[in-house]
Amino acid sequence: MNKMKRKMVLSLTIMFVITLSVRSQTVLPIIQSKIEVIDIKDGDELFVGSWSLAPHIKPDIYTSNKIGEFVTFYTDMDSISYVIHPDSVYNFVIVINEKDSAYQQLKYAPTYLDVLKGAEDYNSEKTIFPDFFYQDSSDLVLKTLRAEFNLDSIAGGGNEVSRILNLMHWIHDFIPHDGNNENPIVKNAMSMITKCKREERGLNCRGLATVLNECYLSLGIKSRFVTCMPKDSIFSDCHVINMVFSKDLNKWIWIDPTHDAYILDEQGQLLGLMEVRQKLINGETVILNPDANWNNKSSTLKENYLLKYMAKNLYRFSCPLKSEHDYETDEKGRIRENVELIPLDGYNKTPKKSEKTDKQIGVTFKTYKTNNPSQFWVKPN
Numbered sequence: 001m002n003k004m005k006r007k008m009v010l011s012l013t014i015m016f017v018i019t020l021s022v023r024s025q026t027v028l029p030i031i032q033s034k035i036e037v038i039d040i041k042d043g044d045e046l047f048v049g050s051w052s053l054a055p056h057i058k059p060d061i062y063t064s065n066k067i068g069e070f071v072t073f074y075t076d077m078d079s080i081s082y083v084i085h086p087d088s089v090y091n092f093v094i095v096i097n098e099k100d101s102a103y104q105q106l107k108y109a110p111t112y113l114d115v116l117k118g119a120e121d122y123n124s125e126k127t128i129f130p131d132f133f134y135q136d137s138s139d140l141v142l143k144t145l146r147a148e149f150n151l152d153s154i155a156g157g158g159n160e161v162s163r164i165l166n167l168m169h170w171i172h173d174f175i176p177h178d179g180n181n182e183n184p185i186v187k188n189a190m191s192m193i194t195k196c197k198r199e200e201r202g203l204n205c206r207g208l209a210t211v212l213n214e215c216y217l218s219l220g221i222k223s224r225f226v227t228c229m230p231k232d233s234i235f236s237d238c239h240v241i242n243m244v245f246s247k248d249l250n251k252w253i254w255i256d257p258t259h260d261a262y263i264l265d266e267q268g269q270l271l272g273l274m275e276v277r278q279k280l281i282n283g284e285t286v287i288l289n290p291d292a293n294w295n296n297k298s299s300t301l302k303e304n305y306l307l308k309y310m311a312k313n314l315y316r317f318s319c320p321l322k323s324e325h326d327y328e329t330d331e332k333g334r335i336r337e338n339v340e341l342i343p344l345d346g347y348n349k350t351p352k353k354s355e356k357t358d359k360q361i362g363v364t365f366k367t368y369k370t371n372n373p374s375q376f377w378v379k380p381n
Contacts, residue, residue, distance in 0.1 A: 028103075029092040033075030043069040053094055053102040060102065063109035071106055072179030076079070084108050112312035115231055117281050119315060120345035122371050127352045129339060129368035133323035134222045134380055140216040142325060145190050151215055160248045161270065164221060164255065165262065168242075171212045172260040176295050178202030188326035189214035206240040208257040213242055214325055222380040223255075224323050226273065228313040233347035239313045243273055243381050249352060252377060259300040261292040274373055278315045280306070317341045317376065321368075339368045341376040 012127050033053065040047045043066035051073070054060050064071050072081040072138035075094060082090045090106040110118075135142060146152065155163035156172045175196050183203055184195045189211040192203060203211065209225035216223035222245040229238045241256040254263045263271045264287040265279070271286065279286050292300040320327055321337040328336065339358050349369055357364040370376055 003078065013055070023289075027293065029080060031075060031078035031080050031092070031094055032098070033077055033094050033096050035076045038076075038094070039074040041070070041072040042066055043071070053096055053100075055096070055100045055102045058103045059091060059105035061105045061107065063107055065109060065111045065114065067108065073104070073106075111308070112230075112282065113280060113307055116277070116311050116314055119231070119281070119343045122341075122373050124342055124372055124374070125370075126372055126375055127368055127370040129353070129370075130321055130337070132339075132378065132380070133322045135217050135322075137218055137220040139325070141188075141190075143323075145214060146218040148190065149193070149215075151219055155219060160221075160246055161253075163219070164216070164244050164246065164253070167219075168212060168214050168255050168257050168262075169260060171208060171215065171257045173296065175208060175211065176202035177205065177208060179204045183207035183210075185298045185329070186326075187328045205258045209240045209242050210328065212255070212257045213323060216242070216244055217323060217325070222323070224319045227318040228273070229316040229318065230312045231315040231346065237313075239310065241273075243319075243377075246270070250379075252379075256292075257291050259294055259305060260289075261300060261305065262289050263287065263290070263306070272377075273314070273317065274377060276306070277311075280314065282331055289363065293356055315343070316346055330361040330363050334362070335364045335366065337366040337368070339370065339376060341373060342369055342371055344371055346371075 036053045037049050038051050038053065040051050040062065042064050051062065062071070066084050067086060068083065070081045070083055073094070074081055080092055082088065084106075086108050088106075088108050088160065092104050092106075094102045096102060137143070137146070150157060151167070154166060157168050175193065178201065178307050181201070181204070184192050186192070186195075187207070187210055192207055192211055196202060206225070206227070213223045213225045224243050225240055226243050227238055227240050229235065239256075239258070241254065241258070243252045244255045245252050249270065250272075251270075253270040254261075254272055254276060256262070265271055265275075266285050266287070267315060268287075271279070275285055286302075286306060288300070288302040288306060292305070294300055315362075318338050318340045321339055349371065352369050355364065355366045355368070
């Protein structure tokens with residue numbers, strides 16, 4: 001073999017070896033399974049039958065926040081483990097019945113509580129917007145609502161806090177939560193209650209808070225419904241609850257009709273949204289009422305409700321400037337104004353005032369943004 005041919009053969013051999021080396025680095029680990037639902041051990045926690053293999057999702061991502069600990073996937077035939085680090089991303093394949101490949105990815109992600117604890121603070125700079133308004137209980141529509149559903153009797157003759165809680169319990173039991181369907185087109189308490197009873201349907205969290213809000217207003221109790229949102233500017237899930245002002249306590253208190261929930265501190269004092277948010281950030285004790293539940297079917301537990309679900313949704317808040325009957329029913333020519341409270345690292349902090357009109361429904365939306373919690377949570381006059 002002449003020198004030229006030997007060089008060509010040597011070059012091709014080297015290229016082949018390099019190619020094999022590169023390919024070997026990209027070959028994914030493979031484990032086998034005869035079942036489609038497997039177990040995962042995440043740190044010290046074992047989740048039996050918690051992970052469904054989905055070959056159509058490429059990759060199907062599992063996240064863990066257990067830094068320095070193992071996450072193990074168990075099939076009926078095999079297992080695979082990795083140690084979690086903040087920059088770790090592991091890819092592997094689970095072959096089901098020797099034919100379907102389920103591509104998996106394991107990576108680190110902070111908990112929602114970690115994200116909340118990392119939020120920047122607020123400031124005292126004020127945004128110019130109109131004063132918050134609360135419809136007076138003497139207005140005819142509220143008087144009618146109060147009489148129609150005998151709300152005085154439902155609230156009872158006890159102190160103010162007991163009346164506030166009694167109304168929440170009533171709405172929670174009277175109208176089921178249904179988070180899978182839209183609320184009725186006409187969005188006021190009288191109409192929505194009637195429609196729910198006639199059609200044997202429920203409302204989502206926003207609908208329940210809207211109905212309860214008008215019930216409070218009808219009894220002269222100042223209330224708002226507040227949208228609690230995650231850090232992300234685009235999200236598929238948030239939660240709406242009521243913030244109710246107690247004159248006796250001289251403060252806002254957390255009222256959630258979806259879960260029949262309120263929050264206490266270690267001394268048994270009722271807490272509001274900002275207090276709960278700050279205590280979670282500080283790692284202080286908060287107590288969920290023990291009878292909190294979803295639709296009287298399952299208990300609502302602090303671990304899932306506060307430390308996960310609401311920790312996610314306590315990053316930003318939004319509520320209407322006007323707390324009144326029928327505020328969110330679409331009607332041509334209507335103006336709806338909302339205020340958002342955003343921490344200093346929140347997305348879309350500006351412009352401080354924006355306005356747009358939905359030409360299809362004829363409603364104009366005005367949004368004001370503030371980083372000042374005192375301005376957002378100002379006490380009613």
